[in-house]
Amino acid sequence: MAQVSMTVNGKAASGDVEGRTLLVQFLRENLHLTGTHVGCDTSQCGACVVHVNGQAVKACTMLAAEAEGAEIRTIEGMANADGSLNxxxxxxxxxxxxxxxxxxxxxxxxxxxxxxxxxxxxxxxxxxxxxxxxxxxxxxxxxxxxxxxxxxxxxxxxxxx
Missing domain, CATH: 1.10.150.120 ([2Fe-2S]-binding domain)
Incomplete structure (x- = not known):
């Protein structure tokens, strides 16, 4: 197990993960941000796209450990500050x-x-x-x-x- 830390939707987030833990798993299972979907597990469908340091990334293709120190934005972080749709x-x-x-x-x-x-x-x-x-x-x-x-x-x- 290794400790990972990142900023997710503007908030500090960290947790213990196995080396094989995918970013999509960390977001869904550790942080309970279930808006990032798992559709194929093979990087084909794009249901798991998040932004990593401002770039669109399929979260099923990135290890959580690779996101160490990164700025992550998920669908839950896309709304305007007042909660309205962007x-x-x-x-x-x-x-x-x-x-x-x-x-x-x-x-x-x-x-x-x-x-x-x-x-x-x-x-x-x-x-x-x-x-x-x-x-x-x-x-x-x-x-x-x-x-x-x-x-x-x-x-x-x-x-x-």
Whole structure:
């Protein structure tokens, strides 16, 4: 067992972990932040995306020990200070960018990272960026529309699918 310490959603967090403990396990099991989902355990689905030092990372591919000293942001830390939805979350709600909700935390985290890197992405850039996130329900159209809306783009002419 080893002690790991990091900052998660602005708060100091630490715990004892085995060397093989994945970051997603530490977040869910030790810190009880269950918004970060485990969908595949093989880095294919993107349901476990979190931000590590500002970068989108699949938490099922990173050991908790590798996050020592890091700044971690999970879906639980995405809301505004007053508890209201942030711009990306609100856009997902407004534009029906979710159905069952299983992939939504990872999608929101990936979308936020994309918009931090590219504040005005095209539809093609959004679709390319989301290639590591799988959604079985929405068909992606409304997810893309939500991200474009979060970027402040006019989506009124995009046909419903």
């Amino acid at each position: 711009t990306v979350q609100q856009a997902f709600q407004d534009h029906h960018g979710l159905q069952c909700g299983f992939c939504t935390p990872g999608m929101v985290m990936s979308a936020s990272a994309l918009l931090a890197e590219n504040p005005n992405p095209t539809e093609a850039e959004i679709r390319a960026y989301l290639e590591g996130n799988i959604c079985r329900c929405t068909g992606y159209h409304n997810i893309v529309k939500a991200i474009m809306a979060a970027a402040g783009q006019d989506v009124s002419k995009i046909a419903a699918e």
